[in-house]
Amino acid sequence: MPQLLSPKQVAVALGASESSLKRWCDQGLLATVKTAGGHRRIAAQEALRFAREQNHSVVAPLILAMPATDDRKSRRIEGCAERLATGLLANNEQACHAIVLDLFLKGQPLSQIFDEVIAVAFRTIGEKWECHDAEVYQERCSCQIALRILHELRSKQTEPNSDLVAIGATIEGDQYSLPVTMSEIVLRSVGWSAQLLGSSIPFDSMTKAIQRHKPEMFWLSVSFIPDESAFISGFNRLFEAASKTNTAMVVGGRALTAEIRTRLRYSAFCDTMRHLEDFAKTLRRQAEVVPKKSRKPRKNS
Numbered sequence: 016m017p018q019l020l021s022p023k024q025v026a027v028a029l030g031a032s033e034s035s036l037k038r039w040c041d042q043g044l045l046a047t048v049k050t051a052g053g054h055r056r057i058a059a060q061e062a063l064r065f066a067r068e069q070n071h072s073v074v075a076p077l078i079l080a081m082p083a084t085d086d087r088k089s090r091r092i093e094g095c096a097e098r099l100a101t102g103l104l105a106n107n108e109q110a111c112h113a114i115v116l117d118l119f120l121k122g123q124p125l126s127q128i129f130d131e132v133i134a135v136a137f138r139t140i141g142e143k144w145e146c147h148d149a150e151v152y153q154e155r156c157s158c159q160i161a162l163r164i165l166h167e168l169r170s171k172q173t174e175p176n177s178d179l180v181a182i183g184a185t186i187e188g189d190q191y192s193l194p195v196t197m198s199e200i201v202l203r204s205v206g207w208s209a210q211l212l213g214s215s216i217p218f219d220s221m222t223k224a225i226q227r228h229k230p231e232m233f234w235l236s237v238s239f240i241p242d243e244s245a246f247i248s249g250f251n252r253l254f255e256a257a258s259k260t261n262t263a264m265v266v267g268g269r270a271l272t273a274e275i276r277t278r279l280r281y282s283a284f285c286d287t288m289r290h291l292e293d294f295a296k297t298l299r300r301q302a303e304v305v306p307k308k309s310r311k312p313r314k315n316s
């Protein structure tokens with residue numbers, strides 16, 4: 016259930032007058048819902064979307080269930096990865112949420128937060144672990160905190176109202192949950208109805224999901240490959256199934272070396288979340304030109 020706020024509460028959160036707020040609602044810039052008594056209400060997620068897209072400051076973030084930070088003026092992403100790594104290793108969950116959610120509030124694209132802050136912080140944690148400067152439990156705990164931050168970001172997104180469906184997963188034996196979860200959030204941020212199936216899913220089960228849902232996109236995050244030849248044959252079978260439903264197969268992840276990629280068939284390989292965002296926007300623009308009804312009918316296999 017979205018948290019619903021009165022126009023007055025949103026005006027206070029944004030540091031705007033009630034009349035400006037009313038004007039934005041009337042212009043359709045801010046979506047409202049009506050209560051049973053006929054009063055206008057605005058979902059907190061919608062107010063956040065508006066603030067991010069219109070580059071509007073949020074002066075009272077607590078009203079929008081966002082953490083308060085000391086550093087309201089700065090929009091800088093520099094230094095955030097280092098602060099995040101320190102906060103994660105110190106198990107300072109509150110500080111970590113504040114760093115990421117503050118960047119979100121200030122309108123930084125989610126793809127950039129993921130590529131330049133969270134992934135970089137985890138690289139630092141990996142290096143520290145390798146040099147025995149961090150314990151295994153600190154790495155595991157950091158992952159738990161990061162996952163909770165990702166779930167919180169997802170809860171702050173407006174529900175995508177799109178007929179473009181994407182589903183995604185990691186292969187059986189691949190336990191890396193951060194990049195696959197980030198992909199779902201990035202796709203949702205650019206208007207896709209993205210649904211993460213989960214981690215460690217056998218290829219046969221992914222094939223069934225594609226046949227059942229006929230998504231426009233399937234994303235596969237590959238950070239660890241337990242058995243290379245089984246992966247290549249399983250993946251290429253999945254690609255065949257995806258071709259029958261006109262599903263674009265998008266892949267990414269540290270385990271997909273250039274050598275392995277030459278033996279795979281796919282629609283796009285992404286090094287970063289930014290690449291995924293750009294590819295998803297391109298597919299969306301193409302789909303807008305050819306509306307779903309007039310797209311080539313998909314064969315059922």
Ligand code: B12
Nearest residue numbers: 130134137141189190191192193194236239267268285291
């Ligand atoms: C956290 C972590 C784990 C955790 C993951 C927990 C979880 N819930 O996700 C656990 C404990 C499971 C783990 C296990 C292992 N790990 Co580990 N792990 C890491 C660590 C510290 C961070 C990885 C991470 O999640 N980063 C955050 C993500 C978001 O960043 P990223 O992977 O770089 O992804 C970015 C891009 O690559 C891209 N991207 C990635 N995937 C995708 C997918 C799509 C679709 C798109 C569009 C983009 C994209 O976008 C992301 C954002 O920019 C790294 C250290 C490092 N240098 O990164 C080691 C590291 C990757 N692990 C390593 C190893 C060796 C292992 C194990 C094999 C150890 C073992 N012997 O058991 C196992 C294998 C596990 C398995 N079966 O899956 C090595 C890999 C070495 C190598 N050359 O391959 C590293 C580099 C550590 C090291 N320095 O030795 N690990």
